[in-house]
Amino acid sequence: MPSATLTASTLSGGSLKTLEQFIIERESDSPGSTGQFSRLLRDLALAAKVVERDVRKAGLVDIFGETGDVNVQGEVQKKLDLLAHEEFVRALRRGGEVCLIGSEEHAEAIPLQFDDCQGKYIVLFDPLDGSSNVDVNVSIGTIFSIYKVPEDHAGPVSVENALQPGRDQVAAGYIVYGSSTILVYTTGNGVNGFTLDPSIGEFLLSHPNIRTPEMGEMYSINEGNYNSWEPGLKEYIKWMQTEAPEDDPPRPFTTRYIGSFVADFHRNLMKGGVYIYPANARNPSGKLRLMYEANPMAFIIEQAGGIASTGNGRILDVPPEALHQRCPVYIGSPKMVEMAKSFLAGERTARD
Numbered sequence: 092m093p094s095a096t097l098t099a100s101t102l103s104g105g106s107l108k109t110l111e112q113f114i115i116e117r118e119s120d121s122p123g124s125t126g127q128f129s130r131l132l133r134d135l136a137l138a139a140k141v142v143e144r145d146v147r148k149a150g151l152v153d154i155f156g157e158t159g160d161v162n163v164q165g166e167v168q169k170k171l172d173l174l175a176h177e178e179f180v181r182a183l184r185r186g187g188e189v190c191l192i193g194s195e196e197h198a199e200a201i202p203l204q205f206d207d208c209q210g211k212y213i214v215l216f217d218p219l220d221g222s223s224n225v226d227v228n229v230s231i232g233t234i235f236s237i238y239k240v241p242e243d244h245a246g247p248v249s250v251e252n253a254l255q256p257g258r259d260q261v262a263a264g265y266i267v268y269g270s271s272t273i274l275v276y277t278t279g280n281g282v283n284g285f286t287l288d289p290s291i292g293e294f295l296l297s298h299p300n301i302r303t304p305e306m307g308e309m310y311s312i313n314e315g316n317y318n319s320w321e322p323g324l325k326e327y328i329k330w331m332q333t334e335a336p337e338d339d340p341p342r343p344f345t346t347r348y349i350g351s352f353v354a355d356f357h358r359n360l361m362k363g364g365v366y367i368y369p370a371n372a373r374n375p376s377g378k379l380r381l382m383y384e385a386n387p388m389a390f391i392i393e394q395a396g397g398i399a400s401t402g403n404g405r406i407l408d409v410p411p412e413a414l415h416q417r418c419p420v421y422i423g424s425p426k427m428v429e430m431a432k433s434f435l436a437g438e439r440t441a442r443d
């Protein structure tokens with residue numbers, strides 16, 4: 092009979108690996124590692140803990156509402172957008188492993204160091220994803236994408252060095268500030284998730300080696316834009332909504348749309364599903380940003396066995412032209428994204 096003194100944190104704290112232990116173990120496996128990457132991920136995790144603390148008490152202190160500024164996307168900036176931006180910039184500047192950063196909340200790329208950048212890192216991030224949900228206690232998050240400065244690079248690093256195709260990322264990850272706080276990341280060697288144990292302030296390895304289901308029964312899309320979708324997409328959504336109890340999985344599928352990409356993505360990653368933000372009348376090249384939303388999530392989903400497409404091609408192969416460029420996103424369980432592509436190509440209709 093287990094003793095009454097056994098508590099959740101003792102159970103979890105005692106047996107689960109911390110993020111730092113996991114990173115150091117993994118880094119020591121890779122030849123020639125210098126510990127720089129471990130320190131960088133430690134800095135990101137630290138900033139996430141500070142943002143998590145602020146998000147949890149958002150209703151109590153004056154960090155709800157808007158800054159009064161409009162960001163480079165033309166969106167009204169939330170106070171938490173700016174607060175999260177500043178927290179990640181501070182942590183990465185202090186850590187010293189990063190030469191250049193790009194943020195959704197800052198028009199230009201921000202150099203953190205001007206020399207000795209060889210072999211250091213470039214970090215592109217969305218400090219707060221799901222801004223429309225900030226003031227109403229719905230899950231929000233942070234998304235990050237990491238590139239390496241070429242070893243033979245000389246002189247200061249500029250935005251040109253950041254505009255590398257997604258397939259060249261060395262790491263990518265996100266944090267969901269939800270019912271619990273989870274950090275999920277990949278370095279191209281599988282996907283792992285770490286839940287923050289607030290009682291010890293540590294991210295613990297709660298979801299090792301995440302694989303997304305081949306097929307799911309959920310789709311995430313803002314149906315308010317239905318009228319401006321291309322015909323193939325309308326057919327695909329109609330097909331998922333059509334009664335077919337004999338199918339495996341049975342239709343109709345379920346729609347789930349939180350309006351925070353990071354949270355919709357995480358649910359679909361764990362349970363199976365597809366998230367779609369297509370090009371539409373309001374956003375002719377889609378809404379999500381390639382460099383710090385689509386690319387990092389595409390790297391993660393591919394590492395978890397899923398697919399990330401623009402509808403016409405692999406997101407990780409999209410040539411980057413600008414820091415804040417947008418692209419259409421079809422991402423999730425492989426069978427569901429493959430199906431979307433066949434409907435977009437007109438190979439299938441809702442009656443199939």
Ligand SMILES: O=P(O)(O)OC[C@H]1O[C@](O)(COP(=O)(O)O)[C@@H](O)[C@@H]1O
Pocket residue numbers: 166195217219220221222223313350351352353378379
């Ligand atoms: O309100 P819409 O048009 O459905 O857009 C919601 C999408 O936009 C986003 O909020 C964009 O991200 P930001 O909140 O970081 O700007 C996604 O998280 C979300 O999936």
Ligand SMILES: [Mg+2]
Pocket residue numbers: 217219220221352384
């Ligand atoms: Mg976002």
Ligand SMILES: [Mg+2]
Pocket residue numbers: 172195217218219220221222
């Ligand atoms: Mg954002």
